[in-house]
Amino acid sequence: MNTAVRSFERxxxxxxxxxxxxxxxxxxxxxxxLAQTIAITGGTVALGDGSEPIEGGTVVVRNxxxxxxxxxxxIPADAQRVDATGKWVTPGIVAGFSRVGLVEVDAVNSTNxxxxxxxxxxxxxxxxxxxxxxxLAIQVNRAGGVTRAIVAPGTAKSIFAGQGAVIDLGSDMExxxxxxxxxxxxxxxxxxDEAGGSRAAAHVLFRNALREARDLGSRFPSPISGGGGGAxxxxxxxxxxFSLEEVPDNRLLSAGANxxxxxxxxxxxxxxxxxxxQGRQLLLVHVERASDIIQVLALTKEFPRLKLVLVGATEGWxxxxxxxxxxxxxxxxxxxxLPSTFEQLAAxxxxxxxxxxxxxxxxxxxxxxxxxxxxxxxxxxxGNMVAVGxxxxxxxxxxxxxxxxxxxxxxxxxxxxxxxxxxxxxRRADVVIWSGDPFENSSAAEIVLIDGVRQPLDNxxxxxxxxxxxxxxxxxxxxxxx
Amino acid sequence: MRSLTWAALLSAxxxxxxxxxxxxxxxxxxxxxxxxxxxxxxxxxxSTYKRYPGAVTAITGATVFDGEGKRFDNGxxxxxxxxxxxxxxxxxxxxxxxTRIDAAGKWVTPGIIDIHSHLGDYPSPSVEAHQDGNEITxxxxxxxxxxxxxxxxxxxxxxxxxxxxxxxxxxxxGSANLFGGRGVTLKNVPGRTxxxxxxxxxxxxxxxxxxxxxxxxxGGRNQMPGSRMANVAVxxxxxxxxxxYRRKWxxxxxxxxxxxxxxxxxxxxxxxxxxxxxxxxHCYRADEMANIMDMANEFGYKVASFHHAVESYKxxxxxxxxxxxxxxxxxxxxxxxxxYDGIQENIPLVHNAGACAIVHSDDANGIxxxxxxxxxxxxxxxRMGIQISDEVAxxxxxxxxxxxxxxxxxxxxxRAGKMADVxxxxxxxxxxxxxxxxxxxxxxxxxxxxxxxxxxxxDFELGQPGEGDVK
Numbered sequence: 022m023n024t025a026v027r028s029f030e031r032x033x034x035x036x037x038x039x040x041x042x043x044x045x046x047x048x049x050x051x052x053x054x055l056a057q058t059i060a061i062t063g064g065t066v067a068l069g070d071g072s073e074p075i076e077g078g079t080v081v082v083r084n085x086x087x088x089x090x091x092x093x094x095x096i097p098a099d100a101q102r103v104d105a106t107g108k109w110v111t112p113g114i115v116a117g118f119s120r121v122g123l124v125e126v127d128a129v130n131s132t133n134x135x136x137x138x139x140x141x142x143x144x145x146x147x148x149x150x151x152x153x154x155x156x157l158a159i160q161v162n163r164a165g166g167v168t169r170a171i172v173a174p175g176t177a178k179s180i181f182a183g184q185g186a187v188i189d190l191g192s193d194m195e196x197x198x199x200x201x202x203x204x205x206x207x208x209x210x211x212x213x214d215e216a217g218g219s220r221a222a223a224h225v226l227f228r229n230a231l232r233e234a235r236d237l238g239s240r241f242p243s244p245i246s247g248g249g250g251g252a253x254x255x256x257x258x259x260x261x262x263f264s265l266e267e268v269p270d271n272r273l274l275s276a277g278a279n280x281x282x283x284x285x286x287x288x289x290x291x292x293x294x295x296x297x298x299q300g301r302q303l304l305l306v307h308v309e310r311a312s313d314i315i316q317v318l319a320l321t322k323e324f325p326r327l328k329l330v331l332v333g334a335t336e337g338w339x340x341x342x343x344x345x346x347x348x349x350x351x352x353x354x355x356x357x358x359l360p361s362t363f364e365q366l367a368a369x370x371x372x373x374x375x376x377x378x379x380x381x382x383x384x385x386x387x388x389x390x391x392x393x394x395x396x397x398x399x400x401x402x403x404g405n406m407v408a409v410g411x412x413x414x415x416x417x418x419x420x421x422x423x424x425x426x427x428x429x430x431x432x433x434x435x436x437x438x439x440x441x442x443x444x445x446x447x448r449r450a451d452v453v454i455w456s457g458d459p460f461e462n463s464s465a466a467e468i469v470l471i472d473g474v475r476q477p478l479d480n481x482x483x484x485x486x487x488x489x490x491x492x493x494x495x496x497x498x499x500x501x502x503x
Numbered sequence: 504m505r506s507l508t509w510a511a512l513l514s515a516x517x518x519x520x521x522x523x524x525x526x527x528x529x530x531x532x533x534x535x536x537x538x539x540x541x542x543x544x545x546x547x548x549x550s551t552y553k554r555y556p557g558a559v560t561a562i563t564g565a566t567v568f569d570g571e572g573k574r575f576d577n578g579x580x581x582x583x584x585x586x587x588x589x590x591x592x593x594x595x596x597x598x599x600x601x602t603r604i605d606a607a608g609k610w611v612t613p614g615i616i617d618i619h620s621h622l623g624d625y626p627s628p629s630v631e632a633h634q635d636g637n638e639i640t641x642x643x644x645x646x647x648x649x650x651x652x653x654x655x656x657x658x659x660x661x662x663x664x665x666x667x668x669x670x671x672x673x674x675x676x677g678s679a680n681l682f683g684g685r686g687v688t689l690k691n692v693p694g695r696t697x698x699x700x701x702x703x704x705x706x707x708x709x710x711x712x713x714x715x716x717x718x719x720x721x722g723g724r725n726q727m728p729g730s731r732m733a734n735v736a737v738x739x740x741x742x743x744x745x746x747x748y749r750r751k752w753x754x755x756x757x758x759x760x761x762x763x764x765x766x767x768x769x770x771x772x773x774x775x776x777x778x779x780x781x782x783x784x785h786c787y788r789a790d791e792m793a794n795i796m797d798m799a800n801e802f803g804y805k806v807a808s809f810h811h812a813v814e815s816y817k818x819x820x821x822x823x824x825x826x827x828x829x830x831x832x833x834x835x836x837x838x839x840x841x842x843y844d845g846i847q848e849n850i851p852l853v854h855n856a857g858a859c860a861i862v863h864s865d866d867a868n869g870i871x872x873x874x875x876x877x878x879x880x881x882x883x884x885x886r887m888g889i890q891i892s893d894e895v896a897x898x899x900x901x902x903x904x905x906x907x908x909x910x911x912x913x914x915x916x917x918r919a920g921k922m923a924d925v926x927x928x929x930x931x932x933x934x935x936x937x938x939x940x941x942x943x944x945x946x947x948x949x950x951x952x953x954x955x956x957x958x959x960x961x962d963f964e965l966g967q968p969g970e971g972d973v974k
Contacts, residue, residue: 124837125837126837126838126839126840126842126843127837127838127839128715128838128839128840129839129840157837158837161836311968336968339968339969356868356871358662358666358868358871358974359627359658359659359662359867359868360627360628360658360963360964360967361627361628361629361867362628362629362630363628363630366628366964366967366968366969367967367968367969367972368969368974369969369972369973369974370666370973370974371972371973371974391838394836394837394838395834395835398834401875401879401935404935404936405872405935407935407936408935408936408937408938409938409973411929411936411938412938412952412973413952413953413973414955414972414973415973460935460936461934461935461936462875462878462879462882462933462934462935463878463881463882463885463933464882465882465886482836482845482846482847483846485816485844485846486816486846486847486848486852486887489816489817489852490852490887491856492816492817492818492819492820492852492856493820499817
């Protein structure tokens with residue numbers, strides 16, 4: 022997003038979104054972002070790091086990065102000012118788990134690049150080349166204040182979906198912020214199905230795949246050998262020293278597993294799992310049921326370098342101690358509260374806050390829930406995480422914590438907290454000025470900056486709205502109105 | 504709020520048009536017993552619902568939206584004998600011995616009505632064994648009744664009550680078929696049987712569907728309909744048969760003679776042509792809704808509501824002229840081709856044109872936040888300059904769906920003599936931070952957020968992890 026600078030003019034003066042901005046504010050976006058110093062003043066500023074909002078705060082942006090944000094921030098003399106009095110200012114929303122940019126119309130297969138049922142590949146799949154920066158969902162969600170998204174492929178014939186990316190929702194053609202940011206794997210009901218019909222099969226498929234990656238990886242020079250049981254692996258054929266619970270599985274641990282005639286993965290797929298095995302690429306694992314979560318956390322015994330992120334974890338609140346002890350972050354669905362599957366029997370809207378209270382880093386995502394088009398709903402979901410705390414017996418988040426779940430927490434879950442997701446100094450200047458409290462149903466994004474560049478907020482939906490302000494035709498058919 | 508008056512008038516006028524084809528079902532016994540020949544019952548399995556006991560209750564000090572477009576600040580609502588006894592300002596007389604609830608700083612509305620739900624027919628857990636909402640064995644299935652698929656133990660009912668403030672809901676068959684079958688209106692109280700939930704005396708509906716779904720399901724089998732033109736052809740042929748069936752039965756019921764053969768599918772369609780059964784028509788695209796209205800005019804019935812209706816904003820004038828409501832989402836778009844033109848201003852644009860707008864869910868999660876969906880739509884309208892007051896917008900959740908279901912004289916608004924279906928909210932009901940605090944159905948307190956014993960737990964959730972949790 023650091024490339025082209027976009028200037029765009031207001032075109033519909035009746036849109037209140039632009040009515041509040043000063044002439045100065047509008048002019049400033051016509052100058053190149055990289056040379057620009059912007060000071061957004063007078064607004065209620067929320068940093069996104071879990072702290073509570075600051076009234077009358079200032080945000081200073083220079084060269085596409087945040088310089089400072091908060092109260093008592095010095096405004097550089099050369100800064101162009103944006104008066105945000107009466108507005109709210111936050112980091113742009115980071116969609117914690119999504120498929121934005123992979124889909125134009127879900128049910129039109131030719132426009133849907135989420136999964137590939139007839140591909141020979143699985144883990145090797147990399148979503149980055151499939152991202153369409155002009156997808157309607159990118160435009161619509163940008164207008165909804167979403168500036169970055171964690172984009173995961175979906176599974177089709179394997180438990181491994183492939184490698185996901187972190188993207189921006191800017192209006193240029195360079196959407197990918199970080200390609201191959203993580204591998205995504207299904208290990209619950211979906212994983213069982215993809216593995217052939219059982220969770221046990223999913224686990225053996227997973228372990229086999231990582232062993233194949235180890236065998237492949239060991240043939241390349243690497244600082245990390247990865248995988249295996251370390252010292253225990255060496256004596257895997259002697260089980261006498263193990264306690265009953267720890268008796269190893271010889272099929273998986275024995276040396277000499279380099280059997281090239283007995284592989285399930287393509288070379289590309291196995292190679293794609295080498296960085297996962299070595300802890301150089303995150304592994305996002307979708308699991309919901311408490312027992313499934315525990316089994317996934319246990320994988321680090323056999324593969325100690327795995328860097329896990331739990332996705333889903335609907336029953337996480339029932340085993341917060343286990344997740345907290347593992348130090349693993351969670352990307353959860355906020356509003357799951359129905360036993361919609363047997364792996365989500367304990368679903369409650371209190372899940373997020375209960376995990377958070379146990380010290381688990383929790384971000385919100387949209388797991389199999391309109392994740393290709395509606396990540397703009399993240400702010401409504403965050404608001405509901407506050408609301409539920411007002412119901413006796415339920416658990417909710419503070420306002421600042423709730424904002425963090427859709428800004429800094431997803432960024433940190435994918436190792437990008439230093440770059441995006443908050444208004445702390447040095448972060449990319451993804452900033453949204455809202456008409457009011459961004460969680461409220463009545464509020465809207467009025468100005469969206471990505472990397473310090475102001476973004477257009479119109480799209481074919483706003484054009485349809487304008488064309489059909491009155492449904493009846495004038496002197497010519499509707500097709501002539503634009 | 505300045506425009507409240509005209510907006511309220513417009514919506515009220517539209518609503519009466521919405522509902523003018525809806526009458527209560529008649530039974531044979533209601534007709535003159537001496538001269539009329541023996542016929543079949545229009546309501547063979549009447550509801551066994553009985554309201555639960557309630558106390559005489561006075562809710563005071565609240566901001567009240569009455570569901571018909573009026574607002575009372577510092578308002579009072581009196582409930583007794585299952586009915587709303589009075590709604591008014593602070594000077595409203597409070598009966599002696601009434602349980603008083605000080606609701607200062609809180610809001611009171613009629614219970615929300617969801618006109619489009621599949622709870623019970625597609626219950627949680629969503630396993631294959633529970634997929635009971637579409638009879639996909641033929642595109643014309645008006646003989647099936649959604650009520651016979653309703654599983655009363657669906658945990659979704661309690662979530663809709665407790666989190667959503669939903670007190671009545673209409674369960675529809677799915678949209679795989681052109682004629683999906685009959686829909687049923689339920690009161691949102693737990694029951695051991697569907698009949699214990701059934702809204703007494705509510706008309707049945709006929710679920711119809713146009714567009715992608717029927718042609719995809721049957722075209723994929725090399726069967727009619729495989730195209731939109733076949734959708735209409737099959738529907739018209741079916742209506743023509745229904746007219747013939749109706750003629751035979753009308754003649755028999757008037758003149759006697761040999762009783763014609765019964766056809767349960769045609770019974771449903773005859774009920775529509777006689778104005779006893781409402782038509783709830785799944786349809787997305789503007790041009791297709793226009794085709795459907797043409798067909799309805801041809802065969803002499805009215806569409807009570809178009810459901811989903813993501814392009815209603817393009818034909819608000821036609822919808823208003825037909826008197827059809829649009830039951831819509833706030834911001835869904837793009838999940839299928841016929842939803843590609845969905846916009847966030849659909850609901851306010853329909854309302855603003857004087858047509859009838861309804862917020863619906865079609866979703867076990869969405870039904871829990873219909874009030875938030877209405878709030879988003881309202882805000883989108885205001886941003887484009889359509890000023891609708893909060894209390895008028897509540898008609899989208901109150902009297903509009905009630906009228907479109909033919910129960911507008913019983914519920915859907917707070918008015919003396921109507922069912923005491925009431926929600927007390929812990930804040931402004933269009934705020935994201937707000938939840939129901941108490942919910943009454945027919946004057947019985949069915950949910951109280953401060954009392955864990957007033958929170959229903961279905962059989963399915965008993966003994967499961969999280970039983971009785973706040974959810």
